[in-house]
Amino acid sequence: MKQTKLKDIGEFSLINSLQKLIESSAPNNIDPKFQLVAGIGDDTAVWESPKSTQLLTTDTSVEGVHFNSINSQWDDIGWKAMTANLSDIAAMGGIPLYCVISLGLNPDSFTSDILSLYTGILEASNEYGCRVVGGDISKSVPEFINIALFGYCSQKPVTRFGAQVGESVAVTGTVGGALAGLKLLTNNQDKAFSSLTKLERQHVITTHNRPHSARIHEGLKLASSGVSAAIDISDGLYADLSRLCDASKVSAKIHQPLLPVNNSLKSLSSKEQALLALQSGEEYELIYTAPSALVQQLNNSLLTPSTIIGEIIQQEAQSVTVLDRNNDQLCLQVDGWDHFITK
Amino acid sequence: MKQTKLKDIGEFSLINSLQKLIESSAPNNIDPKFQLVAGIGDDTAVWESPKSTQLLTTDTSVEGVHFNSINSQWDDIGWKAMTANLSDIAAMGGIPLYCVISLGLNPDSFTSDILSLYTGILEASNEYGCRVVGGDISKSVPEFINIALFGYCSQKPVTRFGAQVGESVAVTGTVGGALAGLKLLTNNQDKAFSSLTKLERQHVITTHNRPHSARIHEGLKLASSGVSAAIDISDGLYADLSRLCDASKVSAKIHQPLLPVNNSLKSLSSKEQALLALQSGEEYELIYTAPSALVQQLNNSLLTPSTIIGEIIQQEAQSVTVLDRNNDQLCLQVDGWDHFITK
Numbered sequence: 001m002k003q004t005k006l007k008d009i010g011e012f013s014l015i016n017s018l019q020k021l022i023e024s025s026a027p028n029n030i031d032p033k034f035q036l037v038a039g040i041g042d043d044t045a046v047w048e049s050p051k052s053t054q055l056l057t058t059d060t061s062v063e064g065v066h067f068n069s070i071n072s073q074w075d076d077i078g079w080k081a082m083t084a085n086l087s088d089i090a091a092m093g094g095i096p097l098y099c100v101i102s103l104g105l106n107p108d109s110f111t112s113d114i115l116s117l118y119t120g121i122l123e124a125s126n127e128y129g130c131r132v133v134g135g136d137i138s139k140s141v142p143e144f145i146n147i148a149l150f151g152y153c154s155q156k157p158v159t160r161f162g163a164q165v166g167e168s169v170a171v172t173g174t175v176g177g178a179l180a181g182l183k184l185l186t187n188n189q190d191k192a193f194s195s196l197t198k199l200e201r202q203h204v205i206t207t208h209n210r211p212h213s214a215r216i217h218e219g220l221k222l223a224s225s226g227v228s229a230a231i232d233i234s235d236g237l238y239a240d241l242s243r244l245c246d247a248s249k250v251s252a253k254i255h256q257p258l259l260p261v262n263n264s265l266k267s268l269s270s271k272e273q274a275l276l277a278l279q280s281g282e283e284y285e286l287i288y289t290a291p292s293a294l295v296q297q298l299n300n301s302l303l304t305p306s307t308i309i310g311e312i313i314q315q316e317a318q319s320v321t322v323l324d325r326n327n328d329q330l331c332l333q334v335d336g337w338d339h340f341i342t343k
Numbered sequence: 344m345k346q347t348k349l350k351d352i353g354e355f356s357l358i359n360s361l362q363k364l365i366e367s368s369a370p371n372n373i374d375p376k377f378q379l380v381a382g383i384g385d386d387t388a389v390w391e392s393p394k395s396t397q398l399l400t401t402d403t404s405v406e407g408v409h410f411n412s413i414n415s416q417w418d419d420i421g422w423k424a425m426t427a428n429l430s431d432i433a434a435m436g437g438i439p440l441y442c443v444i445s446l447g448l449n450p451d452s453f454t455s456d457i458l459s460l461y462t463g464i465l466e467a468s469n470e471y472g473c474r475v476v477g478g479d480i481s482k483s484v485p486e487f488i489n490i491a492l493f494g495y496c497s498q499k500p501v502t503r504f505g506a507q508v509g510e511s512v513a514v515t516g517t518v519g520g521a522l523a524g525l526k527l528l529t530n531n532q533d534k535a536f537s538s539l540t541k542l543e544r545q546h547v548i549t550t551h552n553r554p555h556s557a558r559i560h561e562g563l564k565l566a567s568s569g570v571s572a573a574i575d576i577s578d579g580l581y582a583d584l585s586r587l588c589d590a591s592k593v594s595a596k597i598h599q600p601l602l603p604v605n606n607s608l609k610s611l612s613s614k615e616q617a618l619l620a621l622q623s624g625e626e627y628e629l630i631y632t633a634p635s636a637l638v639q640q641l642n643n644s645l646l647t648p649s650t651i652i653g654e655i656i657q658q659e660a661q662s663v664t665v666l667d668r669n670n671d672q673l674c675l676q677v678d679g680w681d682h683f684i685t686k
Contacts (some may be wrong), residue, residue, distance in 0.1 A: 037396065038502050041590060043434040043575060044400035046500050051394050053380065057387035058443040058491055062481045091386040100401040102489050104447075138405045140487060146445050146479075148401055148491030157389050159381050232386060247384060 006114065007107035011137055014111065018118055022132045025122050029129040034097055034152070036133065045098060045133035053153040057088040063142035071185040074113045076209045078120025078145070080282070084234060085149040086128060086214035087284040091232035093158045093223025094151040096130035096216065101147055104140025117145070128216050155223050162228035163248035163289040163312050170295045170306040172218050172285045175237055176273060177262035179280030181208025192272065200264035207262065208282070215286045217303050222288050225298055230288040238278040238332075241287050242319040245312075248289075254278075254310035254322045256330055270325075275332060278322065349457065350450035354480055357454065361461055365475045368465050372472040377440055377495070379476065388441060388476035396496040400431040406485035414528040417456045419553045421463025421488070423625070427577060428492040429471060429557035430627040434575035436501045436566025437494040439473040439559065444490055447483025460488070471559050498566050505571040506591035506632040506655050513638045513649040515561050515628045518580055519616060520605035522623030524551025535615065543607035550605065551625070558629045560646050565631050568641055573631040581621040584630050585662040588655075591632075597621075597653035597665045599673055617673065621665065 006014060019040050030036070037046040061067050061081045069077065082099075089096045101121060105114060125132060130149070181204040183190050193201065215232070222230055231244045237259075245252050256270070259277040268276070289312055290298070299305040322330040349357060362383050373379070380389040404410050404424045412420065425442075432439045444464060448457060468475060473492070524547040526533050536544065558575070565573055574587045580602075588595050599613070602620040611619070632655055633641070642648040665673040 037500070042502050042504075043431040043573075044398040044437065044494070044500075046435065046496070046502070047397050049392060049395055049397045052392055054390050054392045055387040056441060056443055056491070056493055057477060058445050058479050058489075060445045060447065060479050060481045060489065062447060062483045065482050088386040092389065094387065098399060100399055100491055102401050102403045102491075104403065104405060104487060134400060136401050136403050136489075138403045138487070139408050140405045140483075140485065142483060144447060144481070144483060144487065146401075146403065146489045146491075148399070148443055148445075148489075150399055150493065151387070153389070157380070157387075159385050159389070161385075230386075 004111040005107070006105055006109045006111060009111055014114065015137065017115065021115060021118055022122065025126060026131055027126045027129040030097065030131060036131065039133040045100065047098060053157060055089055055092055055094045055151040055153065055157070056148065057085055058146065058148040059084045059088065060144055060146040062144045072209045074116035075120030075123070078117040079124045079210055081145040081147055082121045082124035083211055083214050083284055084282070085147045086124065086130070086216060087232040087234065089149060089151040090215045090219035091158070091230050091286055092153065093155065093219045093230070094153045096125070096128050096149055096151040098131055098133045099125060099147055099149040101132055101135040101145070103135070104138050104144040106141045106143050107139060109143065124213070127213050153223065158223050158227060158230040158288070160229050160231050160244045160247035163244060163250050164228055165250055165312050165314050167228060167289045167312045168292040168295050168308045169241065169252050169254065169287065169289055169310045169312060170308050171237065171260060171287045172215055172302065172306045173212070173304045174260045174262045175233065175283050175285060176265050176276035176280045177204040177207035178211060178282045179276050180204040180262070180265055181206070195267035196264060203264045204262060211282060211284050214284055215304060218286055221298060221301055222286065225294060227288045227290040227294065230286055233283040233285045233287060234281055236279045236281045237287065238320055244287060245319040249315050250312045251314065251316040251318065252310055252320045253313050254320060256322055257325045258307065258309045260307040274322070274330065278332065347454040348450070349448055349452045349454060352454055357457065358480065360458065364458060364461055365465065368469060369474055370469045370472040373440065373474060379474065382476040388443065390441060396500060398432055398435055398437045398494040398496065398500065399491065400428055401489065401491040402427045402431065403487055403489040405487045415552045417459035418463030418466070421460040422467045422553055424488040424490055425464045425467035426554055426557050426627055427625070428490045429467065429473070429559060430575040430577065432492060432494040433558045433562035434501070434573050434629055435496065436498065436562045436573070437496045438563070439471050439492055439494040441474055441476045442468060442490055442492040444475055444478040444488070446478070447481050447487040449484045449486050450482060452486065467556070470556050496566065501566050501570060501573040501631070503572050503574050503587045503590035506587060506593050507571055508593055508655050508657050510571060510632045510655045511635040511638050511651045512584065512595050512597065512630065512632055512653045512655060513651045514580065514603060514630045515558055515645065515649045516555070516647045517603045517605045518576065518626050518628060519608050519619035519623045520547040520550035521554060521625045522619050523547040523605070523608055524549070538610035539607060546607040547605060554625060554627050557627055558647060561629055564641060564644055565629065568637060570631045570633040570637065573629055576626040576628045576630060577624055579622045579624045580630065581663055587630060588662040592658050593655045594657065594659040594661065595653055595663045596656050597663060599665055600668050601650065601652045603650040617665070
């Protein structure tokens with residue numbers, strides 16, 4: 001059977017299909033104090049809001065840069081685009097509420113792929129009662145997905161700039177898997193991963209393609225317990241912790257043996273594990289700073305417990321230093337991701 | 344002097360420059376009840392909000408589809424991208440407040456062009472005390488600009504679905520100029536416009552490249568006077584009025600001689616004028632429906648007065664009918680704009 005392409009059905013027919021899909025799966029657990037007045041189909045979305053602290057974030061995924069439909073399913077691409085935004089709300093200790101989705105689409109795209117992309121977006125947003133209330137569709141090759149997500153805090157938001165000298169640095173869950181998955185997807189013969197079992201390979205590929213849900217519940221607990229600073233891992237533990245330190249005007253000392261490396265990578269050398277753990281982006285775990293006693297206490301209530309990986313020290317030239325098991329400084333070439341500089 | 348390219352300075356240096364530009368021109372007239380707590384440089388923007396009715400909209404401009412840097416200056420491209428979003432807030436009777444900007448950029452772009460683009464965005468947003476509080480930068484060729492704009496209503500918002508049979512249809516300002524400008528930019532020898540003077544040509548080109556400010560003030564007046572429905576002209580008077588009628592489950596009868604055609608087009612035949620007026624998109628004027636007495640009364644207070652162009656009738660098969668000076672139906676091939684269907 002010939003599959004329908006976007007250029008066959010056109011923009012308005014696509015919008016109708018998307019609207020039906022969105023409305024049929026609209027979450028019914030949105031806080032009634034934020035009642036939606038007008039959603040898709042007006043100049044803007046409209047909702048009522050009580051006195052509150054509000055959050056707005058945006059994130060874009062571009063074909064060939066952030067995703068690739070050869071290596072990933074369309075619903076996974078949508079899930080991940082939404083998760084990237086939800087994770088920013090999680091890092092503030094917020095609750096996601098309403099979002100608008102802008103798509104840049106190739107006229108030769110199959111309609112079924114676009115609906116699948118949107119299904120993934122809705123799966124991720126519905127998990128937290130977050131609702132799509134508008135959007136925009138343009139022609140673009142390469143394709144792109146932009147999401148702007150609105151949320152709120154019922155308590156004081158956790159910014160990046162409150163970390164204090166002497167506090168512990170902790171991270172939820174495990175790290176390293178997403179980058180290993182990406183490397184395997186790009187080169188499934190990659191010798192660096194020859195020690196991984198088939199199941200372990202599959203596991204890290206899934207970690208890359210369809211990361212766990214954003215750590216919204218954990219972010220709420222962090223905010224209510226009053227941790228001093230938090231950030232989510234989107235560009236890598238090393239790069240994102242550096243940002244938190246710069247914003248807080250402190251530095252951090254990280255102990256390599258404490259890094260909670262993804263279990264599927266345990267057959268790698270400790271240096272390989274550390275490199276993956278420090279550089280792996282799109283993990284969507286939360287890094288936070290707090291007195292160590294508070295971290296212990298929090299771990300009794302976090303759905304995804306956290307691990308202390310180091311401590312905050314006075315500001316030095318280097319924002320983050322990594323020490324090996326002998327307390328020697330690891331000389332790692334840990335690059336931040338830069339979209340534009342060609343190396 | 345060799346101009347710096349994005350690939351020379353990289354993402355983080357660009358973000359620093361943009362942040363400085365944004366902060367140096369941040370408006371100081373934002374309603375203090377919506378105080379910004381954290382702007383650029385955290386996981387999300389954060390602000391305090393009183394009990395209110397809130398608005399969220401998004402709009403994308405793609406190189407080669409919505410804009411072309413051969414025909415337009417970068418600051419004009421930025422101004423227009425922002426105006427498209429502001430206009431959606433205007434159509435609801437809202438006040439724009441905070442926005443996030445996502446750019447897809449070519450590594451070969453000149454840094455000065457990107458800063459110029461941003462300057463145009465800030466010129467348009469500052470006009471209404473609207474502040475850029477975050478964003479996202481990705482690599483993309485073609486380039487794109489996505490804006491998500493948050494605003495609020497201090498009164499009941501004006502939706503598309505309240506138009507009543509018997510009410511007048513009115514439009515602010517004039518129409519037709521933007522499409523004439525686009526046609527002249529694409530083909531400056533276009534015979535259809537041979538009767539226009541040099542000044543008139545320049546005027547309509549400017550109307551296309553740098554449309555007047557969004558009709559925020561007018562939208563506020565429309566909302567406070569209780570007009571029944573409104574929409575802004577982004578895809579053309581005919582297409583957008585059809586949308587308003589469909590949402591309100593009514594139809595509209597438009598009288599061609601009443602169309603407020605851009606003064607620079609007065610040397611064209613009345614049919615050419617009508618076609619331009621009905622199809623010209625990106626005009627950012629407001630179409631609204633109200634009893635004719637209210638339209639007259641409103642015109643005493645609108646900064647940009649409006650013109651009655653027709654009336655709302657019971658729903659017919661055709662959402663909008665256009666009548667000529669003899670009350671005969673004009674058989675115009677008025678197409679909506681569809682990004683994907685190739686004709």
